[in-house]
Amino acid sequence: MLQDSFKEFLKEEISYLKKTDCYRHLKILNGAQKARVIFQGKEVINFSSNNYLGLANSKFLKQSAIEALSDLGVGAGASRLISGNLSIHEELEKQIACFKKTEAALLFNCGYMANCALLSALCNRHDIIFCDRYNHASIIDGIVLSRAQLVRYAHKDIDELRRLMISHQGRHKKRFIVTDSVFSMDGDLAPLCDIVALAKEYEASVMVDEAHATGVLGKNGHGVVELLGLEGEIDIQMGTLGKALGGFGAYVAGDSVLIDYLINKARPFIFTTALPPSTAATAVKALEIVQNRPDLRDILLRQAAWFRKQLQEAGFNTLESETHIIPVVAGENEKALQFSQGLLDVGIYAPAIRPPAVPEGTARLRISLMATHSMCDLEEALEHIQRIGKKLNII
Numbered sequence: 001m002l003q004d005s006f007k008e009f010l011k012e013e014i015s016y017l018k019k020t021d022c023y024r025h026l027k028i029l030n031g032a033q034k035a036r037v038i039f040q041g042k043e044v045i046n047f048s049s050n051n052y053l054g055l056a057n058s059k060f061l062k063q064s065a066i067e068a069l070s071d072l073g074v075g076a077g078a079s080r081l082i083s084g085n086l087s088i089h090e091e092l093e094k095q096i097a098c099f100k101k102t103e104a105a106l107l108f109n110c111g112y113m114a115n116c117a118l119l120s121a122l123c124n125r126h127d128i129i130f131c132d133r134y135n136h137a138s139i140i141d142g143i144v145l146s147r148a149q150l151v152r153y154a155h156k157d158i159d160e161l162r163r164l165m166i167s168h169q170g171r172h173k174k175r176f177i178v179t180d181s182v183f184s185m186d187g188d189l190a191p192l193c194d195i196v197a198l199a200k201e202y203e204a205s206v207m208v209d210e211a212h213a214t215g216v217l218g219k220n221g222h223g224v225v226e227l228l229g230l231e232g233e234i235d236i237q238m239g240t241l242g243k244a245l246g247g248f249g250a251y252v253a254g255d256s257v258l259i260d261y262l263i264n265k266a267r268p269f270i271f272t273t274a275l276p277p278s279t280a281a282t283a284v285k286a287l288e289i290v291q292n293r294p295d296l297r298d299i300l301l302r303q304a305a306w307f308r309k310q311l312q313e314a315g316f317n318t319l320e321s322e323t324h325i326i327p328v329v330a331g332e333n334e335k336a337l338q339f340s341q342g343l344l345d346v347g348i349y350a351p352a353i354r355p356p357a358v359p360e361g362t363a364r365l366r367i368s369l370m371a372t373h374s375m376c377d378l379e380e381a382l383e384h385i386q387r388i389g390k391k392l393n394i395i
């Protein structure tokens, strides 16, 4: 039982969140993660999923999971360094390294853990990390854990990054630039070519988070690093298996010595049970599908470009989105909530994203597309987004 004074503290915090339209609660989605789902008991078109290629419900992935379950059981039973290192983990790591064209790769239980692991294992209080202001929370948490000096630069602002790198020269042992490749709430791309050039000039290592790009961007779906021809130029790459690849887990890809070091030093790798074998098996299959089905990402990106153009022509602010993640800015938290609720009432689920996930005054709908949305889904959604957007004076 909580003490009364502690309970009072929690209640006050929650009531403040409610007063500022920042309160969150869990909602139920029934059935598989598809383009149309039952959400809160009602059928809706789903614009909230990171299952960008529709693989979370793929019969091929399910079959791989079932086979691994029946051959290898439900759980890995131990951490990788004790006795949980199964051959399916090793096979997946080899495939990821091949996919990312790196010497080696290492699995983590999710992207959040991978970022915390990487940054806390590689950096310490003698180091400095330059970080885009819109980087994912797991990167910030990893930096805080590392105790390195955190220097945030304005979103995608290479001139500011250069200025900061110059003004912080000479005082630290190691220097890192860390960036998302696709920003999760804006759907825009990091200026990676410029970042790599700066890193060379000012002797920094580059770490890239390909969470939202893996499986989607680049000729072979390898991510923004491939899209921009930067393979071999990035020191550390991470990505997740839980978004376009449809399953769960994450990877870090890079030189063998980096992976060897992480196996020995990354606490979120060492002190946790290995991924279940069925989860690893689904990722092996997902990588195979990504290689063999370029049409899935072509459909996704073509439909996203069309949808974004329609929104822009209707007068919505979609920021600098260039991908399958399309923000529709509403402004104040309350307006974003009303927008999202209005859409939900007519069978469209586009979640409202509010601070601290996005800057104050830029609360928005985060619309994420899937290759499995039909043009009818998109046309129906557009009609309602425009009608409700007008009613709320957003356009």
Ligand SMILES: Cc1ncc(COP(=O)(O)O)c(C=O)c1O
Pocket: 110, 111, 112, 113, 115, 136, 138, 180, 184, 209, 211, 212, 240, 241, 242, 249, 250
């Ligand atoms: C950019 C970025 N990195 C890392 C993560 C964490 O990945 P995971 O969901 O696998 O923990 C996310 C999750 O949304 C993300 O958007």
